Amino acid sequence: EAGVTQSPTHLIKTRGQQATLRCSPISGHTSVYWYQQALGLGLQFLLWYDEGEERNRGNFPPRFSGRQFPNYSSELNVNALELEDSALYLCASSLHTPEYNSPLHFGNGTRLTVT
Amino acid sequence: EDQVTQSPEALRLQEGESSSLNCSYTVSGLRGLFWYRQDPGKGPEFLFTLYSAGEEKEKERLKATLTKKESFLHITAPKPEDSATYLCAVSGAGSYQLTFGKGTKLSVIP
Numbered sequence: 001e002a003g004v005t006q007s008p009t010h011l012i013k014t015r016g017q018q019a020t021l022r023c024s025p026i027s028g029h030t031s032v033y034w035y036q037q038a039l040g041l042g043l044q045f046l047l048w049y050d051e052g053e054e055r056n057r058g059n060f061p062p063r064f065s066g067r068q069f070p071n072y073s074s075e076l077n078v079n080a081l082e083l084e085d086s087a088l089y090l091c092a093s094s095l096h097t098p099e100y101n102s103p104l105h106f107g108n109g110t111r112l113t114v115t
Numbered sequence: 116e117d118q119v120t121q122s123p124e125a126l127r128l129q130e131g132e133s134s135s136l137n138c139s140y141t142v143s144g145l146r147g148l149f150w151y152r153q154d155p156g157k158g159p160e161f162l163f164t165l166y167s168a169g170e171e172k173e174k175e176r177l178k179a180t181l182t183k184k185e186s187f188l189h190i191t192a193p194k195p196e197d198s199a200t201y202l203c204a205v206s207g208a209g210s211y212q213l214t215f216g217k218g219t220k221l222s223v224i225p
Contacts, residue, residue: 004158033212035215040217041217042202042215042216042217042218043159043202043204043213043215045212045213045214048211048212055211056211056212058212090158090159092158097211101146101147101164101166101206103149103161103164104149104159104161104213105161106151106158106159106160107158108156108157108158109157109158
């Protein structure tokens with residue numbers, strides 16, 4: 001069974017540009033989560049999508065947005081990039097919504113560097 | 116607001132030297148506590164879910180335990196391949212995402 005796949009693995013952008021990160025969940029998983037892992041800060045929750053809808057978002061500005069496609073893959077967009085957006089962006093999928101306590105299964109992330 | 120604190124931040128062990136990692140949490144209505152392992156340049160890998168105080172789970176040299184305020188990850192006779200960052204996360208009744216601690220970076224020296 002293929003795991004969660006993310007692309008690209010590395011992305012270098014200039015301040016003010018836009019970045020698009022992509023994620024394919026494990027087959028059969030309908031929930032997709034995005035987390036930011038910046039140096040020294042741990043994993044910070046960004047967004048949760050389920051069945052094509054945004055269900056919850058973390059404490060991040062609106063320039064962080066995304067969507068989930070009918071095949072459950074997902075895209076994270078970061079507009080007006082700032083230097084502090086440099087981080088590892090992790091996508092995770094789960095079989096069920098949070099009340100069922102399904103563990104999250106993570107991809108290997110996209111390393112975004114903003115110069 | 117759910118909170119997770121892990122200690123120590125870093126731990127160096129000699130191969131075979133057993134120890135424990137701590138995860139203290141505050142959460143409104145614990146639904147589950149999760150342990151993950153993260154290798155450099157990789158995403159976190161799921162290890163265990165614990166649901167209620169007194170519960171224990173084991174996998175190879177790792178054993179996770181849970182009380183009402185904290186969880187421990189016990190590592191017995193570790194090997195160099197156990198070197199990684201271990202992350203603890205909680206799911207609370209009032210939230211829709213996992214809240215993670217900052218992790219404990221474990222180094223096992225041959």
